Amino acid sequence: MNIVDSRKQDILLDVRNLKNYYPIKGQLFGQSSRSIKAVDDISFTIRRGETLGLVGESGCGKSTTGKSILRLNQPTAGKIFLDGKDITHLTGYELRRVRKDLQMVFQDPFATLNPKHMVGDIIAEPIRNYETKNKQKLKKQVLQLLERVGLPKDAYYKYAHEFSGGQRQRIGIARALALKPKLIVADEPVSALDVSVQSQILNLLKLLQEEDQLTYLFIAHDLSVVKHMSHRIGVMYLGNIVEMADSASVYSNPLHPYTQALLSAIPEPDPRKRKDRIEIKGDIPSPSNPPPGCPFHPRCHHAMFQCSLTKPKLQAIKPGQLVACHLYDNGGRG
Numbered sequence: 447m448n449i450v451d452s453r454k455q456d457i458l459l460d461v462r463n464l465k466n467y468y469p470i471k472g473q474l475f476g477q478s479s480r481s482i483k484a485v486d487d488i489s490f491t492i493r494r495g496e497t498l499g500l501v502g503e504s505g506c507g508k509s510t511t512g513k514s515i516l517r518l519n520q521p522t523a524g525k526i527f528l529d530g531k532d533i534t535h536l537t538g539y540e541l542r543r544v545r546k547d548l549q550m551v552f553q554d555p556f557a558t559l560n561p562k563h564m565v566g567d568i569i570a571e572p573i574r575n576y577e578t579k580n581k582q583k584l585k586k587q588v589l590q591l592l593e594r595v596g597l598p599k600d601a602y603y604k605y606a607h608e609f610s611g612g613q614r615q616r617i618g619i620a621r622a623l624a625l626k627p628k629l630i631v632a633d634e635p636v637s638a639l640d641v642s643v644q645s646q647i648l649n650l651l652k653l654l655q656e657e658d659q660l661t662y663l664f665i666a667h668d669l670s671v672v673k674h675m676s677h678r679i680g681v682m683y684l685g686n687i688v689e690m691a692d693s694a695s696v697y698s699n700p701l702h703p704y705t706q707a708l709l710s711a712i713p714e715p716d717p718r719k720r721k722d723r724i725e726i727k728g729d730i731p732s733p734s735n736p737p738p739g740c741p742f743h744p745r746c747h748h749a750m751f752q753c754s755l756t757k758p759k760l761q762a763i764k765p766g767q768l769v770a771c772h773l774y775d776n777g778g779r780g
C-alpha cells in the first residue's frame with residue numbers, strides 16, 4: 447500500500463516488514479555473530495481511533511514491537527510510517543517532535559513515576575518540555591488531566607507511593623495523555639493490577655478513546671483482556687504475526703492452530719460452552735535460534751512435512767482475516 451492509499455483509509459500507523467534483533471553479548475572472537483530475532487518481519491496497520499490488540503506468550507516480541515514503533519529501539523529493518531510520514535530513521539529535532547505524538551502506558555507505572563516528585567509535577571513534565579513553562583497554564587492543564595482520569599484535585603500535591611496500583615496507573619495514563627498523542631502504546635497496562643481494578647482501567651481507556659478518538663496498540667498476554675478492548679487482534683508467535691483479524695473472528699473462528707490453542711486455555715465459566723483444552727507441546731524455542739519453516743511447527747498438532755521446510759506467509763483467508771499457516775495454502779480447501 448502506498449502512502450496515498452494509507453491516507454485514504456485513514457491509517458495512522460503503517461508498519462512494514464519490521465525486524466528488531468538484539469545482539470547476543472559476550473560472543474567469543476571468531477564465533478559467528480548471532481542475534482535474538484525478537485521481531486522478525488511483521489507488517490500491520492492501525493487506523494485512526496482504532497485499538498489493535500497484540501497477544502502471545504511471554505518472549506514472543508510484543509514489547510519489542512512497541513519499543514520499535516516508539517523509536518525507543520532502533521529497528522533492524524523495515525519501515526514505520528506515522529500519519530504517512532516515514533519515522534524509521536528520524537534523529538535529533540525531528541525525532542523529538544515525533545516522540546510527542548507517541549506515548550506509552552507501562553505495566554508497572556510505579557517504576558516510571560519519580561518518587562521524589564509530586565504527582566502534579568510528574569504529569570506536567572511532558573507539557574513543560576514541549577509546550578509551556580507558564581506555571582498557571584501548567585497547573586490548569588494538569589488539573590484537567592487529573593479530572594479526566596478520575597483522580598481528585600488534591601492528587602496534585604501527593605507522591606506516587608501514596609496511591610494504590612490502579613490510581614498509579616491513572617497517573618501514568620494522565621501523563622501519557624498530556625501532549626494529546628496520536629498513538630498510545632499500552633504495554634500490559636492492567637496485568638499488575640487486581641482483577642477488580644483491571645476493568646476500571648480498561649473502561650477508562652475506552653472512555654478516553656471515545657472522547658479523543660485515541661488510537662491504541664494494546665499489548666497483553668491474555669486474550670480475555672484484549673477481547674473487550676480491541677477492534678482487531680494480532681497474534682504473535684516467536685517474533686512473527688501468525689493471525690490478524692477483527693476481534694469477533696478471532697474469538698468465534700480462530701484459524702491458526704496457535705490461536706486455537708491460546709483460546710482454548712481461557713477458562714469458560716459456562717460448562718455448555720466449554721471446549722477441550724488444546725495443549726501446546728514443549729516450550730517456546732529461543733528466538734536466537736528459531737526453527738526453520740513455520741516457527742510453530744515443533745509444537746503444532748497439525749504439522750505436515752512442508753511445515754518444517756517453508757515458512758508460511760500471512761495471507762487473507764477470509765475478508766479481514768489473515769493467517770500464516772500451510773493448512774490454508776489453497777484458501778483452506780485442502
Ligand SMILES: Nc1ncnc2c1ncn2[C@@H]1O[C@H](COP(=O)(O)OP(=O)(O)OP(=O)(O)O)[C@@H](O)[C@H]1O
Nearest residue numbers: 468482484503504505506507508509510511667733
Ligand atoms: N534489551 C534486550 N536485549 C536482549 N534481548 C532482549 C531485550 N529485550 C527483550 N529481549 C528478548 O527478546 C525476546 C522478545 O522479548 P519481548 O520483551 O519483546 O517479549 P514480550 O512478548 O513482550 O514478552 P513478555 O510477555 O514477557 O513481556 C525475548 O527472547 C527477550 O528475552
Ligand code: SF4
Nearest residue numbers: 740743746753771772
Ligand atoms: S504451518 Fe504447519 S506447523 Fe505451522 S501452524 Fe500451520 S499446520 Fe502448524
Ligand SMILES: [Mg+2]
Nearest residue numbers: 508509510633
Ligand atoms: Mg513484554
